[in-house]
Amino acid sequence: MRLVFVTGSLVHGGAERHSITLANRLAERGHDCHAVYIKNDPSQLARLKLAPPSSVRCLHARRYFDPAALSHLHAFLERLDPAVVIATNSYALMYAGLARRGVPLLVTLHSTYLQTLKEKLQLLAYRPLYWSADAAVFVCERQRSYWRRQAVLARRNHVIYNGIDTGHWRSDPAGGEAVRRACGFSARDFVIGLSAVLRPEKNPVQLVDALGELASRGVPAKALFIGDGPQRAAVEARARALGVAERVVISGFQQEVRPFVSACDVMALTSFTETLSLAAIEAMALGRPVVHPDVGGAAELIQHGHDGLLFPVRDTAALVESLQALADPVARARMGENARAAVEARFTEHSMVERYEQLLAELASTRRKREPLRKRAEAH
Numbered sequence: 001m002r003l004v005f006v007t008g009s010l011v012h013g014g015a016e017r018h019s020i021t022l023a024n025r026l027a028e029r030g031h032d033c034h035a036v037y038i039k040n041d042p043s044q045l046a047r048l049k050l051a052p053p054s055s056v057r058c059l060h061a062r063r064y065f066d067p068a069a070l071s072h073l074h075a076f077l078e079r080l081d082p083a084v085v086i087a088t089n090s091y092a093l094m095y096a097g098l099a100r101r102g103v104p105l106l107v108t109l110h111s112t113y114l115q116t117l118k119e120k121l122q123l124l125a126y127r128p129l130y131w132s133a134d135a136a137v138f139v140c141e142r143q144r145s146y147w148r149r150q151a152v153l154a155r156r157n158h159v160i161y162n163g164i165d166t167g168h169w170r171s172d173p174a175g176g177e178a179v180r181r182a183c184g185f186s187a188r189d190f191v192i193g194l195s196a197v198l199r200p201e202k203n204p205v206q207l208v209d210a211l212g213e214l215a216s217r218g219v220p221a222k223a224l225f226i227g228d229g230p231q232r233a234a235v236e237a238r239a240r241a242l243g244v245a246e247r248v249v250i251s252g253f254q255q256e257v258r259p260f261v262s263a264c265d266v267m268a269l270t271s272f273t274e275t276l277s278l279a280a281i282e283a284m285a286l287g288r289p290v291v292h293p294d295v296g297g298a299a300e301l302i303q304h305g306h307d308g309l310l311f312p313v314r315d316t317a318a319l320v321e322s323l324q325a326l327a328d329p330v331a332r333a334r335m336g337e338n339a340r341a342a343v344e345a346r347f348t349e350h351s352m353v354e355r356y357e358q359l360l361a362e363l364a365s366t367r368r369k370r371e372p373l374r375k376r377a378e379a380h
Contacts, residue, residue: 001083001364002032006073008091009041010048012197012227012253014278015110018162019088020047025353026360027051034080038069038095046255065094074099083364087133090126097129104134104363107154112143112275112296114150115201123150130154134363137356139276140297158359161300162276163352166344169285175259183224183249183263190214190221190327193264193288195257195279196271198229198250205231205238206270206316212242213320219327225250226260261286266326269293272313276301281347284308284339289332291322301347307338 005023010016019035027033027050034055035048048056057076061069073095077085087096087107096105107130114120127150130136136154138144139162147153185191192211196202207223214221225235225248232250239245251260261267267283268291274280276297280290284301290308292298302308309325311318326332 001360002080003034003360004077004080004082004085005033005035005088006085006092006096007035007037007088009039010037010044011041012043014162015088015108016044017047017278018108018110019086020044021349022086022353022356024049025349026357029353029357031357034082036073036076038073038092059095070095070099074101077101077103083367084360086360090122090129093129093133094126097132102367104367105132106135106137106360106363107133108137108139109143109147109152110139110275111273112146113273115273123152127152134366135359137359140300142297142300143275158355160352160355160359161297161347162278162281163347163349164278164281164285164343165349166285169258169282169343171286172258172262176262176264179224179259179263183222185222185224185249185263188220190219190266191224191264192221192323193224193226193261193267193283194270195226195261195267195283196229196269197227198225198231198235200231201272202229202231203270203272203314204235206314206319207268208235208238208242208244208248209316210268210270210319210323211239211247212244213316214323214327215244215247217324219324221323221327222247223249224260224264226254226257228252257282258286261288264288265329266291266323266332268319268323270319271295274298280308281343284347285343287336287340289326289335289339291319291326301342303338303342307335307342309335 005019007016007019023033023035038059038061040058040060059069059072084104085096085100087093093107130152133154135156138159141159144159194207198204211223239248261283267288274296283290293313294310295313304310309322311322
């Protein structure tokens with residue numbers, strides 16, 4: 001099949017990583033895959049392994065809705081004539097939906113909640129584009145239920161869990177030890193990791209608050225923030241205010257996060273909103289229990305008390321209690337083993353790609369059935 005993937009950009013983010021992984025793996029299976037990104041942020045361009053180079057292009061949109069960029073995409077799709085177009089999230093859907101002209105359209109949705117008035121107003125424009133899409137893929141059941149209540153549905157609607165390459169995502173003890181030494185962590189330190197772009201919705205300051213409370217209880221906790229972003233200054237300021245600055249390390253953006261996650265004893269998320277976190281799945285695959293706010297598909301990913309811990313969103317006291325429970329090496333080792341087994345059973349990249357490939361083949365076949373009818377109509 002000839003497939004075109006459309007994303008808003010290639011910025012560091014889980015949705016973009018998901019699209020890149022899917023394009024790469026389907027290309028490895030012999031499909032003719034192409035990638036288009038709308039705004040010129042190529043942060044993850046190196047992750048795309050498509051050939052030839054002309055298989056990847058940027059539309060260089062200069063504003064939110066850029067008619068020139070839309071025209072460029074329309075011409076590209078007319079020339080390429082793909083079997084299916086795959087759009088990632090609503091912004092890419094807007095461009096792909098307006099440019100496709102008869103090509104089956106699949107949209108993958110990676111967000112869960114409408115948080116601002118702007119997003120609610122934008123949904124008025126996006127909703128008809130979802131209705132006209134041939135299929136939508138949600139990444140967890142809770143997400144699909146939420147969007148169904150918002151009347152965000154395509155002609156067909158599926159849930160396909162995110163998946164990762166469990167062969168690649170294996171613990172790296174040597175790399176982890178090297179990172180611990182470089183960060184100044186000792187063997188007795190209880191290192192809590194958070195792997196994310198430090199954006200407001202990731203709420204990274206909450207982990208600093210929890211760290212301060214753990215320190216006051218005598219827990220030798222340290223925090224390793226794996227990433228960077230606009231909330232970095234707020235994290236550093238809160239750490240200074242609480243007197244725990246020497247316990248906080250921020251790594252900056254990392255293309256390879258395995259040794260950094262392996263350096264941690266547990267991983268935490270503190271987000272206000274998540275759908276089905278790739279960072280959480282990756283940490284679990286590395287044998288690290290995850291402390292996760294009960295938001296989005298967290299309860300579909302983590303069995304509380306068995307392979308990780310869930311806590312109410314924004315509840316710092318509950319976060320502290322969960323982290324302190326995992327300061328026990330025996331408890332976290334047991335949960336870490338269970339976490340790895342959970343990923344191997346339910347969240348593998350192979351299973352994810354198989355399901356997408358089957359769905360894309362079904363959509364491509366509907367086009368082949370419609371094509372003779374369209375040609376006969378044009379003839380009349």
